[in-house]
Amino acid sequence: MDTKLSFKSYAVVGMMLFALFFGAGNLIFPAQLGQYAGTNVWIAVAGFLVTGAGLPLLGILAIGYSKSNDLQDLAGRVHPLFGLIFTAVLYLTIGPFFALPRTGAVAYDIGIAPFVGGTSMALGLFIFSLVFFGISLWLSLNPSKMVDNIGKFLSPAILLALLLLLAMVIIKPLGGIQAPQDAYSSGAFLKGFTEGYNTMDALASLVFGIIVISTVRKMGIKSPQGILSATMKSGVVAVGLLALVYVGIAYLGATSTGVFGLFDTGGPVLSEASSHYFGTFGAVLLAVIITLACLTTAIGLTVATSEFFNKLTPRISYKVYVVIFTLFSLTVANAGLSNIITYSIPVLMLLYPLAIALIILAFLSPLFKHHRLVYVSVITVTFLISLIDGLKTLTALLGVENPAWLQTIIDFYASVLPFYNSGLGWFLPVLIVIAVTGVIVNLRKGTRAQSVQNEM
Numbered sequence: 001m002d003t004k005l006s007f008k009s010y011a012v013v014g015m016m017l018f019a020l021f022f023g024a025g026n027l028i029f030p031a032q033l034g035q036y037a038g039t040n041v042w043i044a045v046a047g048f049l050v051t052g053a054g055l056p057l058l059g060i061l062a063i064g065y066s067k068s069n070d071l072q073d074l075a076g077r078v079h080p081l082f083g084l085i086f087t088a089v090l091y092l093t094i095g096p097f098f099a100l101p102r103t104g105a106v107a108y109d110i111g112i113a114p115f116v117g118g119t120s121m122a123l124g125l126f127i128f129s130l131v132f133f134g135i136s137l138w139l140s141l142n143p144s145k146m147v148d149n150i151g152k153f154l155s156p157a158i159l160l161a162l163l164l165l166l167a168m169v170i171i172k173p174l175g176g177i178q179a180p181q182d183a184y185s186s187g188a189f190l191k192g193f194t195e196g197y198n199t200m201d202a203l204a205s206l207v208f209g210i211i212v213i214s215t216v217r218k219m220g221i222k223s224p225q226g227i228l229s230a231t232m233k234s235g236v237v238a239v240g241l242l243a244l245v246y247v248g249i250a251y252l253g254a255t256s257t258g259v260f261g262l263f264d265t266g267g268p269v270l271s272e273a274s275s276h277y278f279g280t281f282g283a284v285l286l287a288v289i290i291t292l293a294c295l296t297t298a299i300g301l302t303v304a305t306s307e308f309f310n311k312l313t314p315r316i317s318y319k320v321y322v323v324i325f326t327l328f329s330l331t332v333a334n335a336g337l338s339n340i341i342t343y344s345i346p347v348l349m350l351l352y353p354l355a356i357a358l359i360i361l362a363f364l365s366p367l368f369k370h371h372r373l374v375y376v377s378v379i380t381v382t383f384l385i386s387l388i389d390g391l392k393t394l395t396a397l398l399g400v401e402n403p404a405w406l407q408t409i410i411d412f413y414a415s416v417l418p419f420y421n422s423g424l425g426w427f428l429p430v431l432i433v434i435a436v437t438g439v440i441v442n443l444r445k446g447t448r449a450q451s452v453q454n455e456m
Helices: 007-021 024-065 071-075 080-097 099-115 118-141 145-171 188-199 201-218 224-260 267-312 318-333 337-368 372-398 404-416 427-455
Strands: none
Touching (some): 007 224, 024 188, 024 201, 024 267, 071 080, 071 201, 071 337, 080 099, 080 201, 080 267, 080 337, 099 118, 099 267, 099 318, 099 337, 118 267, 118 318, 188 337, 201 224, 201 337, 224 267, 267 318, 372 427
16 A cells, blocks of 8 residues: 655655756756747747656656656567667767766856856857866766755755745836847747757656655555556646746846847846846846756766766676766866757757657657557657757758758758647647557557457
């Protein structure tokens, strides 16, 4: 029989999950969205909440509902090789390729850059990232409870600091909200939806899911229904806090444009607002808290990614992976926050639809008896669309003309797929393929059952 948990227990697990999710991207992207969405901020942030808060919750629940051992197990329902490749690519994305170097770049942009002269920015970033990733390397090589304890302290501290800042924004707004920019002028909801990809939390949720489930089990919840219920209640706490932060920071960004102007990233919005309301002391305090929070996130990502690849290839030691991933992240971080964000977008346009399709399949799987045909068909269709989206985004970022074959496919997709130009052309085909293949699978099983009955 399951242990009955108190609200406090759900709150504790929820705060742990919030701490796992809350990192560099959760601060900068809603601020940037607010700046560019302007008067359409509420429509845009609604879309952002779907992918930035709702999807991570569904990702956590998908692991529990599907009774998978981990992400590789769930993705392996398509094919074991796909499970291996998708999981490895996802770890690299939330690890050394993008999210890990982003922790150092965000900490610098918010905490150090405001105090560094314009001509010394590159040198300042190099020195800071050297120290930042040096400490991360040292602590990742020898993981200890110290990091966990710091994380437990920092989550409430950063939440309190942000709530204080956001309270000031509500009481005394920075300025009026300006007109929306670019894509936010029309289709603000869908633009906010795809901007939520940048947090990478839906990808991370597929990794964190098993951590939450293990925690719930240790509390005495053993039944599948109990685990799902406890995960849902804890997840609502975490997602509620994330949503509160996102809405507040987006509003801060929207009111800041007239005073500070538009920034390339959301980092300076927070540092400038903190200085505006609380002076130098406020800016320094925010810088220290956010830098430490980014550091604990960096350590967590380094440890998780290194452990996964060490398990995959035991001949290469855990410590060697830590050194490799840290050095790689240090190099990428020095490309600057803006470049890290820019070049992560094509990869996220490829990975996010696949992750969302997997989450949908995890919940609907019992309807088609977990048949591999459905998994393979859906992931194949999703990949064929999201791969073109990723390539199209990459060529646009590089400022190069699409090859003729690529442009032909893009034109075809744009003419037949609803919402394709908004980055959601994969969604309707996924639902159609699930429905069609699901019916085929169930009819086959029904036909087989009938023929067996006739032979008896």
